[in-house]
Amino acid sequence: MPDASPQVAFIQDKLGAKVVDIRSAQGDDVLILNRAGLRDSFLLLKQEPQLDLDFLSDITAVDYWEKKEPRFEVVYQILSRKKRQRLRIRVPVPENDPAVESLTPIWRGANFLEREVWDLYGIRFIDHPDLRRILLYDEFQGFPLRKDYPVNLCQPRVPERKVEGTFVDERSANKLLRLKKTLGIKN
């Protein structure tokens, strides 16, 4: 293991057993955290004045299917604007229970980022206020960024959703029916 930077050494001192491992990759500080008590760990990192890691930059996930155990890793990028430090936090998540605590109570911007991870990887975020699909549609089956999701898989087209209270002019449907009848198209 390369020499830990003062930032990482300080965090390890503070968080203790929650830190699984510390790494340094291409000059970036990387921290591998236990998913138990994750929100408290982030709260500490944010509020500790010596670290001042108050800006959440990004949340994403990586699928190490058949390469690593546990299978998923949720990756957080946080930074301190004043100290000019970045920190990457990786949280391993097993396949049988893909869930981590949501960071939305700490950073409200985590809402959309976590929804995207749920949408594309199927990792649940506990206590998330509104965990719905965001980039894909509700009828979509499966999680496309998982490595076992085939690239070329086509999903059937979904019928038009009936939205309650939506105004539809029935005559437009009749017109379409008439047109189909004259052209001899069934359905």
Place this chain on the structure above:
Amino acid sequence: MKADNQDLPVDIMELQMGPSHPATHGTVKFNLKLEGEKVLDCDVELGFLHRGFDKSCEQATWTQVIPYTDRLNYASSLINNVGYALAVEKLIGAETPPRCQYIRVIISELARIFDHLTCCGMAASELGAITVGFYMIEARELITRIIENLTGARLTVTYVRIGGVKHDLPQDFAECVTQTFKTVRRLMDDCDRLLSRNRIFLDRMSNVGVISQETALSYCLSGPLLRSTGVEYDVRKTFPYLVYDQLDFEVPVGSKGDNYDRFLCRVGEIEQSMKIVEQAVAKLPVGPVWIDDPRFVLPEKEKVYGSIEGLMHHFKIIMEGIQVPAGETYFAVEGGNGELGFYIVSEGGGRPYRLRVRPPCFIAMGAFPEMIKGYMIADIIPTFGMINMIGGECDR
């Protein structure tokens, strides 16, 4: 309904705005809850332009990803190119020659001017200032001509390569920039006179879409949206990359965090970007624009067509892709709309294992309901316009 409300009683109306609305230049849908014309709640529906950028990148070689990055924020495709190339170079551990770094700064700033002109021009014309819209499009057209002269394409440029840029600047580049900036400055002065004290424009923009500093930070906003609240966070200053630390420029910040501040920040940044380009062109060192490393750089065409070694070298790079060592890295540049980060995981070999983009306008759309709540439905147009949501980047 509050009991003390003296107005006529109104029901809460649900209105779906979009996904194809003439004033939301981008496919996005707002599910609004309205009380009269007041927005009570807004739910943003994204993903109409989702095409699986991340999944596509995992199938492509490292070089083939560059055209995909063009299509993220197509108003500033050069910045996306630069950001991606820098992220891969960080993983490789390569540093490009000084001339290449200066060229990258120049093209990033040209793209930033392009981006801000698009955003401000469109936002102004949506508020009725069509003249300003056309003036800014004219200025943008002049910038586009520089880009076209340089790269051969107008929008999806694919100019940057891993380890360098496609080719050197054209002979008349410096002259071209001087001429163009003269006209752009004149046009910006005209726009300033038309807008900055315009009563209609001010009424629509100032004190609309206000967001406080704490809220902006909590929503992870970056770029002009965050700076308009007074937070001085610019990746070029906080985490300097390329040669930004050797150039003299300021970062315009606002104070109120309303739409007018965002507009002023963007207009201020156009001027600063022009200053950066002029400095960089003046300081431009001579030398190669590629790193000297045959593992990542294609051989010269004479070698490819004249020798078997050259042909094999070319074939290996094209077919197998450049070999990037295993590892992971995150690299962020200042894009037109904020921090544009690339998180890359490599397992070794010719293709990325995972490639993630931190899309600034996707995150900004998360804060949109907060910005618009309590304002009128007509205020959606300038607020959304100043976010500058680009579907290609937001939905990927």
